[in-house]
Amino acid sequence: MAEEKPRGAENKMASPNASNDFSLQGKSALVVGAEHPVGRAAAVALAEAGARLVLASQEPGTDKQLKEVAKLVSAAGTKPVIRVQDAATRADVSATADLAAKEFGGLHILVNALDTPAWGPAEAIDDTAFDKIIENNLKTVWMACQEGARVMLRQGSGAIVNITSVLAERGVANAALYCAAKAAVLNLTRALALEWARKGIRVNAIEAGWLDDESSPAKGGGEFSKTLLKYLPDNRLVKPEELGGALLYLVSPAAGFVTGESIAVDGALLARV
Amino acid sequence: MILDSLKLDGKVAIITGAGRGLGRAMAVKMAEMGADIVAAARTQAQLDETADAVKKTGRKCIVVPTDVTVSAQVNALADATVRQFGKIDILVNNAGGGDGGRPKQLPEITDDEWRRGIDTNLSSQFYGCRAVIPQMVKQNRGKIINIASGYGLRGGKQNFMYACAKGGVVQLTRSMALSYAQFNIQTNCIVPGFFPHNEAAMERFKGGKFIPLGRGGEDSELGPLAVFLASDASNHINGELVVIDGGGLAGGIAPTGVSPENTN
Numbered sequence: 298m299a300e301e302k303p304r305g306a307e308n309k310m311a312s313p314n315a316s317n318d319f320s321l322q323g324k325s326a327l328v329v330g331a332e333h334p335v336g337r338a339a340a341v342a343l344a345e346a347g348a349r350l351v352l353a354s355q356e357p358g359t360d361k362q363l364k365e366v367a368k369l370v371s372a373a374g375t376k377p378v379i380r381v382q383d384a385a386t387r388a389d390v391s392a393t394a395d396l397a398a399k400e401f402g403g404l405h406i407l408v409n410a411l412d413t414p415a416w417g418p419a420e421a422i423d424d425t426a427f428d429k430i431i432e433n434n435l436k437t438v439w440m441a442c443q444e445g446a447r448v449m450l451r452q453g454s455g456a457i458v459n460i461t462s463v464l465a466e467r468g469v470a471n472a473a474l475y476c477a478a479k480a481a482v483l484n485l486t487r488a489l490a491l492e493w494a495r496k497g498i499r500v501n502a503i504e505a506g507w508l509d510d511e512s513s514p515a516k517g518g519g520e521f522s523k524t525l526l527k528y529l530p531d532n533r534l535v536k537p538e539e540l541g542g543a544l545l546y547l548v549s550p551a552a553g554f555v556t557g558e559s560i561a562v563d564g565a566l567l568a569r570v
Numbered sequence: 571m572i573l574d575s576l577k578l579d580g581k582v583a584i585i586t587g588a589g590r591g592l593g594r595a596m597a598v599k600m601a602e603m604g605a606d607i608v609a610a611a612r613t614q615a616q617l618d619e620t621a622d623a624v625k626k627t628g629r630k631c632i633v634v635p636t637d638v639t640v641s642a643q644v645n646a647l648a649d650a651t652v653r654q655f656g657k658i659d660i661l662v663n664n665a666g667g668g669d670g671g672r673p674k675q676l677p678e679i680t681d682d683e684w685r686r687g688i689d690t691n692l693s694s695q696f697y698g699c700r701a702v703i704p705q706m707v708k709q710n711r712g713k714i715i716n717i718a719s720g721y722g723l724r725g726g727k728q729n730f731m732y733a734c735a736k737g738g739v740v741q742l743t744r745s746m747a748l749s750y751a752q753f754n755i756q757t758n759c760i761v762p763g764f765f766p767h768n769e770a771a772m773e774r775f776k777g778g779k780f781i782p783l784g785r786g787g788e789d790s791e792l793g794p795l796a797v798f799l800a801s802d803a804s805n806h807i808n809g810e811l812v813v814i815d816g817g818g819l820a821g822g823i824a825p826t827g828v829s830p831e832n833t834n
Binding site: 318319320342345346486487488490491492494495506530531535536539541542543545546549551552553554555556557558560561562563564565567568569 | 571572573575576599743744747748751752763782783784787788791793794795797798801802803804805806807808809810812813814815816817819820821826829
Protein backbone atom coordinates (compact mmCIF):
# COMPACT_ATOMS: atom_id res chain seq x y z
CA MET A 298 0.00 0.00 0.00
CA ALA A 299 1.35 3.38 -0.99
CA GLU A 300 0.52 6.07 1.49
CA GLU A 301 0.73 9.73 0.75
CA LYS A 302 1.80 12.15 3.45
CA PRO A 303 -0.69 14.96 3.86
CA ARG A 304 0.70 18.14 2.37
CA GLY A 305 -0.41 21.43 3.88
CA ALA A 306 -3.98 21.38 2.62
CA GLU A 307 -6.23 20.50 5.52
CA ASN A 308 -9.72 19.13 5.42
CA LYS A 309 -11.17 22.23 6.93
CA MET A 310 -10.07 24.30 3.96
CA ALA A 311 -13.04 25.35 1.88
CA SER A 312 -12.98 23.84 -1.57
CA PRO A 313 -12.69 26.62 -4.16
CA ASN A 314 -14.75 25.03 -6.96
CA ALA A 315 -17.22 23.63 -4.52
CA SER A 316 -20.52 24.88 -5.76
CA ASN A 317 -20.00 25.69 -9.41
CA ASP A 318 -21.55 22.52 -10.77
CA PHE A 319 -24.79 23.15 -8.99
CA SER A 320 -24.97 26.93 -9.10
CA LEU A 321 -28.02 28.51 -10.74
CA GLN A 322 -26.51 31.98 -10.97
CA GLY A 323 -27.93 33.77 -13.99
CA LYS A 324 -30.78 31.27 -14.41
CA SER A 325 -34.45 32.12 -14.29
CA ALA A 326 -37.02 29.74 -12.88
CA LEU A 327 -40.77 29.43 -12.73
CA VAL A 328 -42.30 27.48 -9.85
CA VAL A 329 -45.94 26.57 -10.37
CA GLY A 330 -47.85 25.61 -7.26
CA ALA A 331 -45.65 27.84 -5.13
CA GLU A 332 -48.32 28.21 -2.45
CA HIS A 333 -47.94 24.53 -1.48
CA PRO A 334 -45.29 23.40 1.02
CA VAL A 335 -43.41 21.53 -1.71
CA GLY A 336 -43.55 24.52 -4.06
CA ARG A 337 -42.34 26.77 -1.28
CA ALA A 338 -39.41 24.47 -0.48
CA ALA A 339 -38.56 24.21 -4.19
CA ALA A 340 -38.60 27.98 -4.57
CA VAL A 341 -36.33 28.52 -1.58
CA ALA A 342 -33.86 25.87 -2.78
CA LEU A 343 -33.66 27.43 -6.25
CA ALA A 344 -33.24 30.91 -4.79
CA GLU A 345 -30.46 29.74 -2.48
CA ALA A 346 -28.65 28.33 -5.51
CA GLY A 347 -28.85 31.71 -7.22
CA ALA A 348 -31.87 31.52 -9.55
CA ARG A 349 -34.26 34.41 -10.12
CA LEU A 350 -37.85 33.33 -9.66
CA VAL A 351 -41.42 33.74 -10.73
CA LEU A 352 -43.73 32.22 -8.13
CA ALA A 353 -47.02 31.14 -9.67
CA SER A 354 -49.92 29.62 -7.80
CA GLN A 355 -52.01 26.58 -8.57
CA GLU A 356 -55.19 28.14 -7.20
CA PRO A 357 -56.50 31.70 -7.42
CA GLY A 358 -57.03 33.59 -4.15
CA THR A 359 -53.62 32.61 -2.83
CA ASP A 360 -52.08 36.09 -2.73
CA LYS A 361 -51.35 35.86 0.97
CA GLN A 362 -49.58 32.49 0.76
CA LEU A 363 -47.51 33.59 -2.24
CA LYS A 364 -46.43 36.75 -0.43
CA GLU A 365 -45.24 34.65 2.49
CA VAL A 366 -43.25 32.41 0.17
CA ALA A 367 -41.87 35.51 -1.57
CA LYS A 368 -40.50 36.71 1.77
CA LEU A 369 -38.62 33.44 2.27
CA VAL A 370 -37.34 33.55 -1.30
CA SER A 371 -36.17 37.15 -0.91
CA ALA A 372 -34.31 36.18 2.24
CA ALA A 373 -32.68 33.25 0.44
CA GLY A 374 -31.75 35.07 -2.75
CA THR A 375 -33.41 37.76 -4.81
CA LYS A 376 -36.93 39.20 -4.73
CA PRO A 377 -39.27 37.05 -6.82
CA VAL A 378 -42.09 38.03 -9.14
CA ILE A 379 -45.47 36.88 -7.85
CA ARG A 380 -48.17 35.63 -10.18
CA VAL A 381 -51.49 34.54 -8.72
CA GLN A 382 -53.17 32.35 -11.31
CA ASP A 383 -55.41 29.37 -11.89
CA ALA A 384 -53.11 26.61 -13.13
CA ALA A 385 -56.09 24.87 -14.71
CA THR A 386 -56.90 27.84 -16.96
CA ARG A 387 -55.00 27.86 -20.24
CA ALA A 388 -54.91 31.64 -20.64
CA ASP A 389 -53.49 32.02 -17.15
CA VAL A 390 -50.74 29.44 -17.65
CA SER A 391 -49.81 30.84 -21.04
CA ALA A 392 -49.61 34.39 -19.66
CA THR A 393 -47.50 33.14 -16.73
CA ALA A 394 -44.95 31.54 -19.06
CA ASP A 395 -44.82 34.74 -21.12
CA LEU A 396 -44.40 36.81 -17.97
CA ALA A 397 -41.46 34.69 -16.82
CA ALA A 398 -39.82 34.96 -20.23
CA LYS A 399 -40.38 38.73 -20.42
CA GLU A 400 -39.30 39.39 -16.85
CA PHE A 401 -35.94 37.63 -17.20
CA GLY A 402 -35.38 37.48 -20.95
CA GLY A 403 -35.88 33.73 -20.99
CA LEU A 404 -36.93 30.77 -18.90
CA HIS A 405 -34.35 28.16 -17.94
CA ILE A 406 -36.13 26.17 -15.27
CA LEU A 407 -39.74 25.11 -14.74
CA VAL A 408 -40.79 23.29 -11.58
CA ASN A 409 -44.30 21.94 -11.42
CA ALA A 410 -45.33 21.44 -7.81
CA LEU A 411 -48.95 20.87 -8.75
CA ASP A 412 -50.87 18.69 -6.37
CA THR A 413 -54.39 18.42 -5.07
CA PRO A 414 -54.75 15.26 -2.99
CA ALA A 415 -58.01 13.35 -3.31
CA TRP A 416 -58.79 10.66 -0.77
CA GLY A 417 -61.93 8.58 -0.65
CA PRO A 418 -63.52 5.36 -1.84
CA ALA A 419 -63.64 4.78 -5.60
CA GLU A 420 -67.39 4.29 -5.60
CA ALA A 421 -67.87 7.83 -4.29
CA ILE A 422 -66.08 9.47 -7.23
CA ASP A 423 -68.63 10.70 -9.76
CA ASP A 424 -67.73 11.90 -13.23
CA THR A 425 -67.48 15.52 -12.16
CA ALA A 426 -65.07 14.56 -9.38
CA PHE A 427 -63.09 12.46 -11.87
CA ASP A 428 -62.62 15.44 -14.17
CA LYS A 429 -61.59 17.65 -11.28
CA ILE A 430 -59.00 15.22 -9.84
CA ILE A 431 -57.45 14.61 -13.24
CA GLU A 432 -57.50 18.32 -14.05
CA ASN A 433 -55.85 19.30 -10.76
CA ASN A 434 -53.16 16.64 -10.79
CA LEU A 435 -52.49 15.93 -14.47
CA LYS A 436 -53.93 18.54 -16.82
CA THR A 437 -52.31 21.37 -14.88
CA VAL A 438 -48.90 19.67 -15.21
CA TRP A 439 -49.51 19.03 -18.91
CA MET A 440 -50.42 22.65 -19.58
CA ALA A 441 -47.51 24.03 -17.58
CA CYS A 442 -45.10 21.75 -19.49
CA GLN A 443 -46.59 22.84 -22.81
CA GLU A 444 -46.51 26.54 -22.04
CA GLY A 445 -43.09 26.44 -20.38
CA ALA A 446 -41.69 24.44 -23.29
CA ARG A 447 -43.14 26.94 -25.76
CA VAL A 448 -40.69 29.47 -24.34
CA MET A 449 -37.87 26.93 -23.89
CA LEU A 450 -38.16 25.54 -27.43
CA ARG A 451 -37.77 29.07 -28.76
CA GLN A 452 -34.53 29.53 -26.87
CA GLY A 453 -33.40 25.91 -27.46
CA SER A 454 -32.75 25.07 -23.82
CA GLY A 455 -34.46 24.39 -20.54
CA ALA A 456 -34.96 22.01 -17.64
CA ILE A 457 -38.35 20.91 -16.37
CA VAL A 458 -38.97 19.01 -13.13
CA ASN A 459 -42.40 17.61 -12.37
CA ILE A 460 -42.89 16.81 -8.72
CA THR A 461 -45.03 13.72 -8.32
CA SER A 462 -45.29 11.12 -5.60
CA VAL A 463 -44.33 7.57 -4.68
CA LEU A 464 -48.00 6.91 -5.34
CA ALA A 465 -46.98 7.05 -9.01
CA GLU A 466 -45.36 3.63 -8.62
CA ARG A 467 -47.53 1.86 -6.06
CA GLY A 468 -51.22 1.61 -5.40
CA VAL A 469 -52.89 2.74 -2.23
CA ALA A 470 -56.50 2.21 -1.21
CA ASN A 471 -58.91 5.13 -1.25
CA ALA A 472 -56.78 7.05 -3.73
CA ALA A 473 -57.24 5.21 -7.02
CA LEU A 474 -57.59 8.25 -9.25
CA TYR A 475 -54.99 10.23 -7.37
CA CYS A 476 -52.53 7.34 -7.84
CA ALA A 477 -53.45 7.15 -11.52
CA ALA A 478 -52.86 10.87 -12.00
CA LYS A 479 -49.50 10.71 -10.21
CA ALA A 480 -48.43 7.77 -12.40
CA ALA A 481 -49.57 9.71 -15.45
CA VAL A 482 -47.29 12.59 -14.50
CA LEU A 483 -44.36 10.16 -14.23
CA ASN A 484 -44.89 8.73 -17.68
CA LEU A 485 -45.72 12.14 -19.13
CA THR A 486 -42.28 13.13 -17.91
CA ARG A 487 -40.62 10.23 -19.75
CA ALA A 488 -42.46 10.80 -23.03
CA LEU A 489 -41.86 14.55 -23.05
CA ALA A 490 -38.20 13.92 -22.23
CA LEU A 491 -37.88 11.80 -25.37
CA GLU A 492 -39.80 14.27 -27.51
CA TRP A 493 -37.71 17.27 -26.51
CA ALA A 494 -34.36 15.55 -25.93
CA ARG A 495 -32.80 16.89 -29.10
CA LYS A 496 -34.39 20.29 -28.72
CA GLY A 497 -32.43 21.15 -25.62
CA ILE A 498 -35.08 20.55 -22.97
CA ARG A 499 -34.53 18.00 -20.22
CA VAL A 500 -37.61 16.73 -18.39
CA ASN A 501 -37.31 14.86 -15.09
CA ALA A 502 -39.42 14.08 -12.06
CA ILE A 503 -39.13 13.81 -8.32
CA GLU A 504 -41.26 11.31 -6.45
CA ALA A 505 -41.96 12.58 -2.97
CA GLY A 506 -42.51 10.07 -0.20
CA TRP A 507 -45.30 10.52 2.38
CA LEU A 508 -45.00 14.20 3.22
CA ASP A 509 -44.91 15.79 6.62
CA ASP A 510 -47.83 18.02 5.73
CA GLU A 511 -50.85 18.80 7.88
CA SER A 512 -53.27 17.94 5.07
CA SER A 513 -51.83 14.45 4.59
CA PRO A 514 -53.58 11.34 5.92
CA ALA A 515 -50.09 10.38 7.09
CA LYS A 516 -50.53 13.08 9.75
CA GLY A 517 -54.04 12.01 10.70
CA GLY A 518 -52.99 10.49 14.00
CA GLY A 519 -55.31 7.52 13.52
CA GLU A 520 -54.57 3.89 12.81
CA PHE A 521 -53.39 4.61 9.28
CA SER A 522 -50.74 7.14 10.23
CA LYS A 523 -49.52 5.07 13.18
CA THR A 524 -49.16 1.91 11.11
CA LEU A 525 -47.61 3.85 8.24
CA LEU A 526 -44.88 5.30 10.43
CA LYS A 527 -43.88 1.80 11.52
CA TYR A 528 -43.83 0.70 7.88
CA LEU A 529 -41.59 3.52 6.69
CA PRO A 530 -37.96 2.29 6.65
CA ASP A 531 -36.78 5.17 8.80
CA ASN A 532 -40.08 5.68 10.59
CA ARG A 533 -40.62 9.28 9.63
CA LEU A 534 -42.30 11.45 7.04
CA VAL A 535 -40.52 13.48 4.38
CA LYS A 536 -40.05 17.18 5.01
CA PRO A 537 -40.67 19.27 1.87
CA GLU A 538 -37.21 20.84 2.19
CA GLU A 539 -35.68 17.40 1.76
CA LEU A 540 -36.69 17.46 -1.92
CA GLY A 541 -34.40 20.45 -2.46
CA GLY A 542 -31.19 18.53 -3.16
CA ALA A 543 -32.70 16.30 -5.83
CA LEU A 544 -34.40 19.30 -7.41
CA LEU A 545 -31.21 21.32 -7.52
CA TYR A 546 -29.28 18.40 -9.00
CA LEU A 547 -31.86 17.80 -11.72
CA VAL A 548 -32.20 21.42 -12.86
CA SER A 549 -28.50 22.23 -12.64
CA PRO A 550 -26.02 22.02 -15.52
CA ALA A 551 -24.46 19.11 -13.61
CA ALA A 552 -27.33 16.87 -14.77
CA GLY A 553 -26.88 17.58 -18.48
CA PHE A 554 -26.97 13.85 -19.35
CA VAL A 555 -30.02 13.13 -17.19
CA THR A 556 -33.45 13.21 -18.78
CA GLY A 557 -36.63 11.17 -18.48
CA GLU A 558 -35.54 10.13 -15.00
CA SER A 559 -37.26 10.38 -11.65
CA ILE A 560 -35.61 10.52 -8.25
CA ALA A 561 -37.58 9.28 -5.27
CA VAL A 562 -37.01 11.17 -2.04
CA ASP A 563 -38.69 8.67 0.22
CA GLY A 564 -36.25 7.25 2.75
CA ALA A 565 -36.07 3.88 0.97
CA LEU A 566 -39.86 3.36 0.89
CA LEU A 567 -39.95 2.23 -2.75
CA ALA A 568 -37.05 -0.14 -2.08
CA ARG A 569 -39.01 -2.27 0.37
CA VAL A 570 -41.49 -5.07 -0.15
CA MET B 571 -27.83 26.89 2.53
CA ILE B 572 -28.39 24.26 -0.10
CA LEU B 573 -25.12 24.69 -2.02
CA ASP B 574 -23.19 24.09 1.20
CA SER B 575 -25.04 20.81 1.72
CA LEU B 576 -23.45 19.55 -1.51
CA LYS B 577 -19.90 20.07 -0.26
CA LEU B 578 -17.85 17.14 0.93
CA ASP B 579 -15.35 19.04 3.05
CA GLY B 580 -13.80 16.78 5.67
CA LYS B 581 -15.29 13.58 4.21
CA VAL B 582 -13.31 10.47 3.35
CA ALA B 583 -14.34 8.52 0.25
CA ILE B 584 -13.22 5.08 -0.90
CA ILE B 585 -13.61 4.60 -4.64
CA THR B 586 -12.96 1.26 -6.29
CA GLY B 587 -12.04 1.07 -9.94
CA ALA B 588 -10.50 4.49 -9.43
CA GLY B 589 -7.60 3.96 -11.82
CA ARG B 590 -9.40 5.25 -14.89
CA GLY B 591 -12.62 6.25 -16.56
CA LEU B 592 -15.69 6.86 -14.45
CA GLY B 593 -13.93 5.93 -11.20
CA ARG B 594 -11.19 8.48 -11.71
CA ALA B 595 -13.71 11.12 -12.77
CA MET B 596 -15.72 10.55 -9.58
CA ALA B 597 -12.58 10.62 -7.43
CA VAL B 598 -11.45 13.95 -8.86
CA LYS B 599 -14.87 15.58 -8.65
CA MET B 600 -15.40 14.42 -5.05
CA ALA B 601 -11.97 15.80 -4.19
CA GLU B 602 -12.87 19.11 -5.85
CA MET B 603 -15.86 19.21 -3.53
CA GLY B 604 -13.60 18.70 -0.53
CA ALA B 605 -13.28 14.95 0.09
CA ASP B 606 -10.08 13.06 0.76
CA ILE B 607 -9.85 10.02 -1.47
CA VAL B 608 -8.84 6.41 -1.00
CA ALA B 609 -8.33 5.16 -4.53
CA ALA B 610 -8.47 1.40 -5.15
CA ALA B 611 -7.87 -0.59 -8.32
CA ARG B 612 -5.63 -3.40 -9.48
CA THR B 613 -3.04 -1.36 -11.36
CA GLN B 614 -0.63 0.76 -9.32
CA ALA B 615 0.46 2.95 -12.25
CA GLN B 616 -3.13 3.97 -13.02
CA LEU B 617 -3.81 4.65 -9.36
CA ASP B 618 -0.78 6.91 -9.21
CA GLU B 619 -2.18 8.98 -12.08
CA THR B 620 -5.50 9.28 -10.24
CA ALA B 621 -3.67 10.29 -7.07
CA ASP B 622 -1.82 13.04 -8.98
CA ALA B 623 -5.12 14.34 -10.35
CA VAL B 624 -6.73 14.28 -6.90
CA LYS B 625 -3.80 16.02 -5.25
CA LYS B 626 -4.02 18.88 -7.75
CA THR B 627 -7.31 19.76 -6.05
CA GLY B 628 -5.52 20.15 -2.73
CA ARG B 629 -7.02 17.02 -1.17
CA LYS B 630 -5.23 14.00 0.19
CA CYS B 631 -5.20 10.74 -1.71
CA ILE B 632 -3.96 7.35 -0.66
CA VAL B 633 -3.83 4.54 -3.16
CA VAL B 634 -4.51 0.93 -2.22
CA PRO B 635 -3.92 -1.63 -4.96
CA THR B 636 -6.88 -3.97 -4.58
CA ASP B 637 -8.40 -6.92 -6.38
CA VAL B 638 -12.06 -6.43 -5.51
CA THR B 639 -12.83 -10.08 -6.24
CA VAL B 640 -10.78 -11.07 -3.18
CA SER B 641 -12.73 -10.23 -0.06
CA ALA B 642 -9.64 -10.17 2.17
CA GLN B 643 -8.21 -7.40 0.00
CA VAL B 644 -11.46 -5.44 0.17
CA ASN B 645 -11.45 -5.79 3.97
CA ALA B 646 -7.85 -4.58 3.98
CA LEU B 647 -8.93 -1.57 1.91
CA ALA B 648 -11.48 -0.59 4.56
CA ASP B 649 -8.91 -1.18 7.34
CA ALA B 650 -6.31 0.96 5.58
CA THR B 651 -8.84 3.77 5.27
CA VAL B 652 -9.71 3.70 8.95
CA ARG B 653 -6.02 3.52 9.88
CA GLN B 654 -5.18 6.54 7.75
CA PHE B 655 -8.24 8.74 8.28
CA GLY B 656 -10.03 7.28 11.30
CA LYS B 657 -13.36 6.92 9.44
CA ILE B 658 -15.15 6.01 6.22
CA ASP B 659 -17.80 8.50 5.13
CA ILE B 660 -18.36 7.32 1.56
CA LEU B 661 -17.88 4.12 -0.41
CA VAL B 662 -18.28 4.06 -4.18
CA ASN B 663 -18.47 0.49 -5.47
CA ASN B 664 -17.43 1.25 -8.99
CA ALA B 665 -15.05 -1.55 -10.02
CA GLY B 666 -16.46 -3.95 -12.57
CA GLY B 667 -16.37 -4.79 -16.23
CA GLY B 668 -18.23 -6.34 -19.08
CA ASP B 669 -17.57 -9.62 -20.78
CA GLY B 670 -14.46 -8.28 -22.38
CA GLY B 671 -14.59 -9.63 -25.86
CA ARG B 672 -17.43 -10.54 -28.14
CA PRO B 673 -20.69 -11.65 -26.52
CA LYS B 674 -20.90 -15.43 -26.37
CA GLN B 675 -23.72 -17.82 -27.11
CA LEU B 676 -25.05 -19.39 -23.93
CA PRO B 677 -23.56 -22.87 -24.40
CA GLU B 678 -20.10 -21.34 -24.90
CA ILE B 679 -19.99 -19.59 -21.53
CA THR B 680 -17.83 -21.61 -19.15
CA ASP B 681 -18.46 -21.98 -15.43
CA ASP B 682 -15.25 -20.14 -14.81
CA GLU B 683 -16.20 -17.17 -16.99
CA TRP B 684 -19.59 -16.95 -15.30
CA ARG B 685 -18.11 -17.06 -11.79
CA ARG B 686 -15.36 -14.59 -12.63
CA GLY B 687 -17.89 -12.16 -14.09
CA ILE B 688 -20.24 -12.42 -11.12
CA ASP B 689 -17.28 -12.01 -8.75
CA THR B 690 -16.06 -8.92 -10.56
CA ASN B 691 -19.42 -7.21 -10.92
CA LEU B 692 -21.57 -8.36 -8.03
CA SER B 693 -19.56 -10.11 -5.30
CA SER B 694 -17.11 -7.19 -5.38
CA GLN B 695 -19.85 -4.75 -4.42
CA PHE B 696 -21.14 -7.10 -1.72
CA TYR B 697 -17.59 -7.36 -0.33
CA GLY B 698 -17.33 -3.57 -0.37
CA CYS B 699 -20.59 -3.07 1.53
CA ARG B 700 -19.70 -5.76 4.06
CA ALA B 701 -16.24 -4.32 4.63
CA VAL B 702 -17.34 -0.77 5.46
CA ILE B 703 -20.55 -1.43 7.34
CA PRO B 704 -19.07 -2.06 10.82
CA GLN B 705 -17.25 1.28 10.72
CA MET B 706 -20.25 3.15 9.29
CA VAL B 707 -22.55 1.65 11.92
CA LYS B 708 -20.08 2.73 14.60
CA GLN B 709 -20.13 6.26 13.14
CA ASN B 710 -23.92 6.14 12.81
CA ARG B 711 -23.39 7.70 9.40
CA GLY B 712 -22.37 6.69 5.91
CA LYS B 713 -23.05 6.86 2.19
CA ILE B 714 -22.67 3.92 -0.15
CA ILE B 715 -22.96 4.37 -3.90
CA ASN B 716 -23.17 1.25 -6.04
CA ILE B 717 -22.69 1.44 -9.77
CA ALA B 718 -25.07 -0.65 -11.87
CA SER B 719 -25.98 -0.38 -15.53
CA GLY B 720 -29.01 -0.14 -17.77
CA TYR B 721 -28.44 -3.87 -18.27
CA GLY B 722 -29.28 -4.30 -14.59
CA LEU B 723 -32.81 -3.19 -15.39
CA ARG B 724 -33.36 -4.39 -18.97
CA GLY B 725 -32.18 -7.40 -20.90
CA GLY B 726 -29.84 -7.58 -23.84
CA LYS B 727 -29.12 -10.29 -26.40
CA GLN B 728 -26.27 -12.60 -25.35
CA ASN B 729 -25.94 -10.55 -22.20
CA PHE B 730 -26.15 -13.01 -19.35
CA MET B 731 -23.47 -12.55 -16.73
CA TYR B 732 -23.38 -8.76 -16.86
CA ALA B 733 -27.16 -8.33 -16.75
CA CYS B 734 -27.48 -10.80 -13.88
CA ALA B 735 -24.64 -9.23 -11.90
CA LYS B 736 -25.89 -5.65 -12.37
CA GLY B 737 -29.45 -6.72 -11.57
CA GLY B 738 -27.96 -8.15 -8.39
CA VAL B 739 -26.33 -4.80 -7.65
CA VAL B 740 -29.73 -3.12 -7.88
CA GLN B 741 -31.16 -5.53 -5.33
CA LEU B 742 -28.07 -5.30 -3.14
CA THR B 743 -28.70 -1.55 -3.05
CA ARG B 744 -32.29 -1.96 -1.90
CA SER B 745 -31.48 -4.52 0.79
CA MET B 746 -28.61 -2.40 2.08
CA ALA B 747 -30.84 0.66 2.19
CA LEU B 748 -33.50 -1.09 4.23
CA SER B 749 -31.08 -2.89 6.52
CA TYR B 750 -29.06 0.19 7.48
CA ALA B 751 -31.53 3.09 7.20
CA GLN B 752 -31.78 3.09 11.01
CA PHE B 753 -28.01 3.64 11.25
CA ASN B 754 -28.20 6.76 9.10
CA ILE B 755 -26.48 4.96 6.25
CA GLN B 756 -27.87 5.64 2.79
CA THR B 757 -27.18 3.22 -0.04
CA ASN B 758 -28.06 4.32 -3.55
CA CYS B 759 -27.21 3.20 -7.03
CA ILE B 760 -26.07 5.09 -10.09
CA VAL B 761 -27.26 3.56 -13.34
CA PRO B 762 -24.99 4.88 -16.08
CA GLY B 763 -25.95 4.56 -19.70
CA PHE B 764 -23.48 4.69 -22.56
CA PHE B 765 -20.17 6.30 -21.61
CA PRO B 766 -17.75 5.53 -24.45
CA HIS B 767 -14.10 5.38 -23.43
CA ASN B 768 -12.42 4.91 -26.78
CA GLU B 769 -12.84 5.19 -30.51
CA ALA B 770 -13.80 1.53 -30.82
CA ALA B 771 -16.71 2.00 -28.43
CA MET B 772 -17.81 5.11 -30.27
CA GLU B 773 -17.65 3.21 -33.54
CA ARG B 774 -19.55 0.23 -32.17
CA PHE B 775 -22.28 2.42 -30.78
CA LYS B 776 -22.37 4.81 -33.75
CA GLY B 777 -21.46 7.81 -31.64
CA GLY B 778 -24.50 7.49 -29.42
CA LYS B 779 -27.14 8.28 -32.06
CA PHE B 780 -29.42 5.69 -30.42
CA ILE B 781 -29.56 7.78 -27.27
CA PRO B 782 -32.41 10.31 -27.02
CA LEU B 783 -30.01 13.18 -26.27
CA GLY B 784 -28.04 12.10 -29.35
CA ARG B 785 -24.72 11.49 -27.66
CA GLY B 786 -22.91 9.38 -25.12
CA GLY B 787 -22.05 10.59 -21.65
CA GLU B 788 -18.77 12.20 -20.70
CA ASP B 789 -16.94 10.69 -17.73
CA SER B 790 -16.92 14.11 -16.10
CA GLU B 791 -20.74 14.10 -16.09
CA LEU B 792 -20.85 11.27 -13.57
CA GLY B 793 -18.88 13.21 -10.96
CA PRO B 794 -21.58 15.65 -9.85
CA LEU B 795 -24.12 12.83 -9.46
CA ALA B 796 -21.70 10.92 -7.23
CA VAL B 797 -21.12 14.11 -5.25
CA PHE B 798 -24.86 14.64 -4.84
CA LEU B 799 -25.43 11.08 -3.61
CA ALA B 800 -22.43 11.34 -1.27
CA SER B 801 -23.54 14.66 0.19
CA ASP B 802 -25.99 15.79 2.83
CA ALA B 803 -28.21 17.09 0.01
CA SER B 804 -29.39 13.49 -0.53
CA ASN B 805 -29.87 12.45 3.09
CA HIS B 806 -33.44 11.25 2.64
CA ILE B 807 -32.76 9.47 -0.64
CA ASN B 808 -32.13 5.81 0.09
CA GLY B 809 -32.40 2.59 -1.88
CA GLU B 810 -32.90 4.64 -5.01
CA LEU B 811 -31.54 4.19 -8.51
CA VAL B 812 -30.53 7.31 -10.37
CA VAL B 813 -30.29 6.76 -14.08
CA ILE B 814 -27.85 8.94 -16.02
CA ASP B 815 -28.25 7.84 -19.61
CA GLY B 816 -29.42 10.68 -21.80
CA GLY B 817 -32.99 9.41 -21.69
CA GLY B 818 -32.34 5.85 -22.90
CA LEU B 819 -34.30 3.95 -20.28
CA ALA B 820 -37.16 6.47 -20.34
CA GLY B 821 -37.91 5.11 -23.78
CA GLY B 822 -37.20 1.72 -25.20
CA ILE B 823 -40.45 0.71 -26.88
CA ALA B 824 -39.55 2.35 -30.19
CA PRO B 825 -36.22 3.08 -31.84
CA THR B 826 -34.63 6.35 -30.81
CA GLY B 827 -34.43 9.12 -33.38
CA VAL B 828 -37.67 8.26 -35.15
CA SER B 829 -41.16 9.15 -33.99
CA PRO B 830 -44.51 7.59 -34.78
CA GLU B 831 -45.99 9.54 -37.68
CA ASN B 832 -48.88 11.89 -37.20
CA THR B 833 -51.68 10.03 -38.99
CA ASN B 834 -54.31 12.74 -38.69
